[in-house]
Amino acid sequence: MTSPSSTRASVLDDLRRRATNIREHALRMAAVQGQGYVAQALDIADVLSVAYFSQLNYRADDPAWEGRDRFLLSIGHYAIALYAALIEAGIIPLEELETYGSDDSRLPMSGMAHYTPGMEITGGSLGHGLPIAIGMCLRLKRKGSSPFVYNLLSDGELDEGATWEAALSAAHWQLDNLIAIVDVNNQQADGPSTRMLGFEPLADKWQAFGWHTQRVDGNDIDAVLSAFETARAVTEKKPRIVICDTKMGKGVPFLEAREKSHFIRVDDHEWAEALRVLRAGETPGETQ
Amino acid sequence: MNAPRLKTSAMIASIAAEGQRTVAAPFGNTLARIAQTRPGIVGLSADLSKYTDLHIFAEAHPDRFYQMGMAEQLLFAAAAGMAREGLTPFATTYAVFASRRAYDFIYMAIAEDNLDVKIVCALPGLTTGYGPSHQATEDLAIFRGVPNLTIIDPCDALEIEQATEAIADHKGPVYMRLLRGKVPLLLDEYGYKFEIGKAKLVRDGKDVLFVTSGLLTMRALEAAEMLKKERIDVAVLHVPTIKPLDEATILAEFGRGGRLNIVAENHTVIGGLGEAVLAAAMRKGHPAPIRQIGLPDAFLDAGALPTLHDRYGISTAALAARVKSWL
Numbered sequence: 001m002t003s004p005s006s007t008r009a010s011v012l013d014d015l016r017r018r019a020t021n022i023r024e025h026a027l028r029m030a031a032v033q034g035q036g037y038v039a040q041a042l043d044i045a046d047v048l049s050v051a052y053f054s055q056l057n058y059r060a061d062d063p064a065w066e067g068r069d070r071f072l073l074s075i076g077h078y079a080i081a082l083y084a085a086l087i088e089a090g091i092i093p094l095e096e097l098e099t100y101g102s103d104d105s106r107l108p109m110s111g112m113a114h115y116t117p118g119m120e121i122t123g124g125s126l127g128h129g130l131p132i133a134i135g136m137c138l139r140l141k142r143k144g145s146s147p148f149v150y151n152l153l154s155d156g157e158l159d160e161g162a163t164w165e166a167a168l169s170a171a172h173w174q175l176d177n178l179i180a181i182v183d184v185n186n187q188q189a190d191g192p193s194t195r196m197l198g199f200e201p202l203a204d205k206w207q208a209f210g211w212h213t214q215r216v217d218g219n220d221i222d223a224v225l226s227a228f229e230t231a232r233a234v235t236e237k238k239p240r241i242v243i244c245d246t247k248m249g250k251g252v253p254f255l256e257a258r259e260k261s262h263f264i265r266v267d268d269h270e271w272a273e274a275l276r277v278l279r280a281g282e283t284p285g286e287t288q
Numbered sequence: 289m290n291a292p293r294l295k296t297s298a299m300i301a302s303i304a305a306e307g308q309r310t311v312a313a314p315f316g317n318t319l320a321r322i323a324q325t326r327p328g329i330v331g332l333s334a335d336l337s338k339y340t341d342l343h344i345f346a347e348a349h350p351d352r353f354y355q356m357g358m359a360e361q362l363l364f365a366a367a368a369g370m371a372r373e374g375l376t377p378f379a380t381t382y383a384v385f386a387s388r389r390a391y392d393f394i395y396m397a398i399a400e401d402n403l404d405v406k407i408v409c410a411l412p413g414l415t416t417g418y419g420p421s422h423q424a425t426e427d428l429a430i431f432r433g434v435p436n437l438t439i440i441d442p443c444d445a446l447e448i449e450q451a452t453e454a455i456a457d458h459k460g461p462v463y464m465r466l467l468r469g470k471v472p473l474l475l476d477e478y479g480y481k482f483e484i485g486k487a488k489l490v491r492d493g494k495d496v497l498f499v500t501s502g503l504l505t506m507r508a509l510e511a512a513e514m515l516k517k518e519r520i521d522v523a524v525l526h527v528p529t530i531k532p533l534d535e536a537t538i539l540a541e542f543g544r545g546g547r548l549n550i551v552a553e554n555h556t557v558i559g560g561l562g563e564a565v566l567a568a569a570m571r572k573g574h575p576a577p578i579r580q581i582g583l584p585d586a587f588l589d590a591g592a593l594p595t596l597h598d599r600y601g602i603s604t605a606a607l608a609a610r611v612k613s614w615l
């Protein structure tokens with residue numbers, strides 16, 4: 001959490017630095033495999049930075065601390081992104097990065113709760129996070145507890161019926177301790193999400209379902225921070241959602257340019273180039 | 289990035305071993321071809337056409353392909369609706385999502401009315417190291433409970449080609465496990481021909497009888513070659529149709545006697561080919577013991593597929609070792 005005396009500019013600088021580190025960790029993990037869901041990790045790094053280095057209450061040395069804000073990764077294939085954030089947060093040791101996706105590792109390719117500290121739920125099959133969050137929120141509210149439950153889902157996941165069952169339920173129960181985040185990068189397995197199963201106008205839909213709704217550029221850390229702060233602060237007895245429009249591969253222009261980036265293969269020398277480009281593009285103080 | 293590469297885990301599992309003959313996308317290519325003479329065939333997928341080789345059909349027949357998005361209950365219910373209107377829909381996703389997420393819709397919307405929907409699913413049993421969310425360890429057990437449903441577990445590219453055509457012409461719902469991408473080819477060497485509902489003795493032998501389906505038929509044939517070098521003579525009875533089960537052929541082979549009998553499957557030991565065969569044998573009073581090889585009743589590890597196949601006893605080496613330990 002930021003100290004009261006930090007200026008917003010220095011807070012944003014720090015968040016951008018953290019986001020760059022998250023991107024770097026993700027690239028290094030993907031290099032271990034030679035392939036993976038790294039474009040997603042790059043696009044969501046700004047959101048994870050804001051979450052883990054400004055908004056969430058947690059204890060790095062006690063990831064199961066009762067009073068923590070819960071961060072649910074409904075999108076199991078984004079495990080690479082969450083691991084990068086957890087490494088940056090000191091919850092997973094940096095040395096384990098090289099074990100990503102390998103035998104007997106605590107960092108499997110698809111996020112699973114009992115494998116990894118800081119991984120709240122098991123993903124892989126999409127559309128689970130939001131319904132699970134409903135249950136957590138109900139219990140926390142009944143106990144009078146103050147933690148928030150965040151759930152990160154993807155635009156592809158909006159195709160799953162369970163997402164909308166949960167959307168109805170959250171508003172029905174007035175779960176004002178629930179904050180959903182949707183990564184709208186317009187890519188899923190078979191192609192651009194809007195062409196697979198169109199979901200626009202998306203903000204209108206969530207609003208109609210009774211959620212406090214915001215939609216921002218998910219790669220503009222200033223905008224993301226403001227939205228997250230608002231999501232926590234509003235007093236309406238409604239669940240909150242922050243829809244984040246992001247760019248696949250953000251931070252590495254030659255990966256951003258790839259048309260099919262849901263699951264990408266990269267050559268050895270390209271990883272080194274990606275890291276170089278990422279570092280070269282890092283300009284503290286500027287909006288990314 | 290100077291650390292040594294540990295074994296990797298890959299979602300897109302390649303079953304083919306080094307140097308094995310393969311055929312590219314036998315399902316997708318066959319469906320595209322046979323659709324030319326069968327106007328009722330349409331294809332649908334829940335955001336996995338590229339991962340089930342259906343994209344090949346989609347490219348060949350774009351007006352007959354429907355992308356339903358990542359919505360499996362919708363996929364199968366819509367397929368049921370199309371079948372009601374006279375079409376023959378081939379609907380694809382991963383085996384885990386059909387058997388778990390969409391089960392009620394397959395059971396009630398498709399099977400209960402005996403509709404002509406073909407449910408074709410990739411990543412059967414343990415064919416990915418991605419973890420339990422994608423390892424369809426119990427799909428056969430789940431689907432065996434559905435009346436009217438024909439269940440096929442094909443072995444190789446040749447069988448997938450032949451089975452795709454056979455199920456297109458079969459009236460009624462079908463669940464077929466699928467291998468995709470570069471699929472191994474071996475049954476052509478055995479003069480094999482697929483028939484729905486028929487078990488076939490692909491290889492005869494006097495010491496050991498393997499009763500197998502799908503991937504494990506391939507592994508059993510490989511194990512047979514390995515064991516031949518140690519003068520152990522292995523027979524392989526391939527049972528591609530899990531339901532209805534060809535009990536007559538299976539029991540006749542058990543009845544020949546004098547062999548170590550083993551049922552082996554790329555599936556949990558609960559409720560699949562193994563228990564189906566054991567139940568049939570028990571009902572008919574077959575006297576000799578039958579050993580069972582299959583995945584354990586557990587949530588399987590994530591990791592590299594070769595590691596997992598060894599760990600869970602369904603690699604070729606593991607099969608051969610079990611045979612020797614039992615003889």
